[in-house]
Amino acid sequence: MKAMVVEMEEGVKDNAASPLKSRLTNQSRALFSMRLLQILLLFLVLTLGISVVGIHTIKFLRIQHLPPVAPTTTTLISNYDHHGTVTLESFIKPPLNVWHTMNDSELLWRASMEPRRIVYPFKRVPKLAFMFLTKGPLPFAPLWEMFFKGHEGLYSIYVHALPDYRSDFSRSSVFYKRYVPSQAVAWGEMSMCDAERRLLSNALLDISNEWFVLVSESCIPLRGFSFIYGYVSESRHSFMGSIDEEGPDGRGRYRDGMEPEISLSQWRKGSQWFEVNRKLAVEIVQDTTYYPKFKEFCKPPCYVDEHYFPTMLSMKHRVSLANRTLTWTDWSRGGAHPATFDKADITETFLKNLPEAKACSYNDERSQVCYLFARKFAPSALEPLLQLAPKVLGF
Numbered sequence: 001m002k003a004m005v006v007e008m009e010e011g012v013k014d015n016a017a018s019p020l021k022s023r024l025t026n027q028s029r030a031l032f033s034m035r036l037l038q039i040l041l042l043f044l045v046l047t048l049g050i051s052v053v054g055i056h057t058i059k060f061l062r063i064q065h066l067p068p069v070a071p072t073t074t075t076l077i078s079n080y081d082h083h084g085t086v087t088l089e090s091f092i093k094p095p096l097n098v099w100h101t102m103n104d105s106e107l108l109w110r111a112s113m114e115p116r117r118i119v120y121p122f123k124r125v126p127k128l129a130f131m132f133l134t135k136g137p138l139p140f141a142p143l144w145e146m147f148f149k150g151h152e153g154l155y156s157i158y159v160h161a162l163p164d165y166r167s168d169f170s171r172s173s174v175f176y177k178r179y180v181p182s183q184a185v186a187w188g189e190m191s192m193c194d195a196e197r198r199l200l201s202n203a204l205l206d207i208s209n210e211w212f213v214l215v216s217e218s219c220i221p222l223r224g225f226s227f228i229y230g231y232v233s234e235s236r237h238s239f240m241g242s243i244d245e246e247g248p249d250g251r252g253r254y255r256d257g258m259e260p261e262i263s264l265s266q267w268r269k270g271s272q273w274f275e276v277n278r279k280l281a282v283e284i285v286q287d288t289t290y291y292p293k294f295k296e297f298c299k300p301p302c303y304v305d306e307h308y309f310p311t312m313l314s315m316k317h318r319v320s321l322a323n324r325t326l327t328w329t330d331w332s333r334g335g336a337h338p339a340t341f342d343k344a345d346i347t348e349t350f351l352k353n354l355p356e357a358k359a360c361s362y363n364d365e366r367s368q369v370c371y372l373f374a375r376k377f378a379p380s381a382l383e384p385l386l387q388l389a390p391k392v393l394g395f
């Protein structure tokens, strides 16, 4: 814009100066003053024009230099193109940047919308959405980068971190600009389920996401991408742990106040780390029946993230659940937290034995592959894992 202004000014000088010189000698004084008046008028109009352009330029530059509190461009999947005309494209193209300006009620409402016709009027390649729940950093990012490499178009990534966390991934990273608007999370409280619902909602905004996997910053993949994609996409069930457990840590966490919405026999427990298909993901984000009950009655030592989704989904969708998680965790040491593995634990034998930890059911048949992810790993485990990944994990 600056360049244009300069050009315009030079143009004025050239056009005005040359006829002035040539005509001075031949023409009368009156004509000369008329000319002068015309030139002055033209000059006035131009000055006015330039100042208007200038003011706009300054305004424009100011807007560009606003601190990046939240991107001003909306990432809502809009129904309209820039002419205000409804287009299919605007429904099916995922936002480039996962940031948006919706609050939770707006986001959940938007995410709960689903097409009901079974046939898609476009080529839809179903994607596997990876939802990372972390305080901020992703110590295993280099391992995940290796895992995702070459599988573009088959996955999406969403990260929920503490609200004030600023990630510094470069443009070439799969995690670049994948942090969603977030809120603080307290371990074992409803804010944890809120974060999980927020992740699901953000992922649901991309119509191509078909399966949704929740992982933490201390999780690692145990197989190559293609294997995991095949295992999840060919499964007739979603991998949500959901069991009816006796004792204080199971049925003991149930409260009578949850009736009539939830009875003791409907109470379920399962791992926080799940994989669900799109239908169940929508079921979770649309729920307004069970949410208030869990929020009011399931407080520590009732860890709501172990009960809310497993109980809710087993009520209406029990036939869709595998009742087991895909994420291996070592609880053998006892206590409220599972074992953490560090550098010294990572050997070929250790990694090879993990996925076959026990037999399980897959599409109603016995399978030796029960786990696709594992936790918890300390950041020091990254180095040996990167070395062993090609040989042992297959990526």
Ligand SMILES: *[C@@H]1O[C@H](CO)[C@@H](O)[C@H](O)[C@H]1NC(C)=O
Binding pocket: 103, 104, 105, 106
């Ligand atoms: C979101 O914003 C709307 C409109 O301002 C408001 O009515 C609603 O209560 C907000 N919801 C939350 C969870 O803040």
Ligand SMILES: *[C@@H]1O[C@H](CO)[C@@H](O)[C@H](O)[C@H]1NC(C)=O
Binding pocket: 237, 314, 318, 319, 321, 322, 323
């Ligand atoms: C999961 O458990 C429910 C009972 O809650 C049962 O009906 C369903 O068949 C189980 N799923 C599998 C795959 O065994």
